[in-house]
Amino acid sequence: MNHVRIGLVVPSSNVTVETEMPAILNRHPQASFSFHSSRMRMAKVSPEQLAAMNAQRERCILELGDASPDVILYACLVALMSVGPGEHQRVEGLVAEQLATGGAEARVRSSAGSLIEGLQALSARRIALVTPYMRPLAEKVVAYLEAEGFEVADWRALEVEDNRDVGCIPGDRVMEAARNLDLTGVDALVISACVQMPSLPLVEAAEQELGVPVLSAATAGAYSILRAAGLPVDIPGAGSLLRADSLQPAI
Numbered sequence: 131m132n133h134v135r136i137g138l139v140v141p142s143s144n145v146t147v148e149t150e151m152p153a154i155l156n157r158h159p160q161a162s163f164s165f166h167s168s169r170m171r172m173a174k175v176s177p178e179q180l181a182a183m184n185a186q187r188e189r190c191i192l193e194l195g196d197a198s199p200d201v202i203l204y205a206c207l208v209a210l211m212s213v214g215p216g217e218h219q220r221v222e223g224l225v226a227e228q229l230a231t232g233g234a235e236a237r238v239r240s241s242a243g244s245l246i247e248g249l250q251a252l253s254a255r256r257i258a259l260v261t262p263y264m265r266p267l268a269e270k271v272v273a274y275l276e277a278e279g280f281e282v283a284d285w286r287a288l289e290v291e292d293n294r295d296v297g298c299i300p301g302d303r304v305m306e307a308a309r310n311l312d313l314t315g316v317d318a319l320v321i322s323a324c325v326q327m328p329s330l331p332l333v334e335a336a337e338q339e340l341g342v343p344v345l346s347a348a349t350a351g352a353y354s355i356l357r358a359a360g361l362p363v364d365i366p367g368a369g370s371l372l373r374a375d376s377l378q379p380a381i
Contacts, residue, residue: 132161134359137199137236139190140206141172141183143293147205147325150348154330154372155355157365168193170206175263175293180209191225195234201358202229204240205325207347208263211242212270215277218243237358241325241347246278247357248350248371252343254317256281260307262288262296262327271323284312288327296326304329308336322346333369345371
């Protein structure tokens with residue numbers, strides 16, 4: 131059985147990605163995974179704290195490089211999307227350069243880039259999404275996705291600024307927001323455009339109830355990690371994106 135080391139760069143107040151990512155990937159039938167995190171200080175999801183957090187990236191990559199990970203995921207979607215279009219490509223490139231300078235060979239992904247990759251894998255062009263962010267940051271996420279060629283048909287911002295509180299948003303509140311979206315003609319629903327807002331238990335159920343492919347920042351991150359590691363994408367119970375290589379038909 132293959133073993134894959136995953137390096138995670140996470141905000142210091144994030145607890146969800148280190149819960150949901152192992153829960154997803156440990157269902158994989160052909161590989162085992164270990165998870166190794168480095169943290170960037172951030173408590174409030176504000177432009178100022180996001181910028182200060184991003185400035186800690188090089189230290190985190192240096193620390194993770196010592197663990198010789200196979201794949202590194204920069205696990206804060208809004209930290210990159212709030213900067214402006216194309217930021218995930220720039221940061222992934224800088225991280226890869228830093229790793230190469232230190233002699234590491236990890237493949238580099240980001241939550242921002244992974245969400246785009248996941249939507250493209252679903253052939254989704256017209257999408258809807260639920261975010262936990264304050265409205266000005268949510269608007270930047272929408273603009274970022276539109277700059278990548280997606281049409282954002284409808285979206286909701288739950289307007290929770292404290293990142294610790296984001297990790298405690300109840301699933302019924304997320305589902306209420308999802309049910310109130312206009313999903314007419316939508317190719318996919320992003321039920322959580324944030325790796326800190328818990329959503330893994332909702333993805334499969336929402337997909338069945340709403341009748342469209344449903345993904346989250348976490349399931350998209352898992353998809354991207356599997357592709358980067360050269361592993362088949364065949365994980366049950368987490369939406370059609372993660373059944374991409376199975377015989378089970380997608381919605």
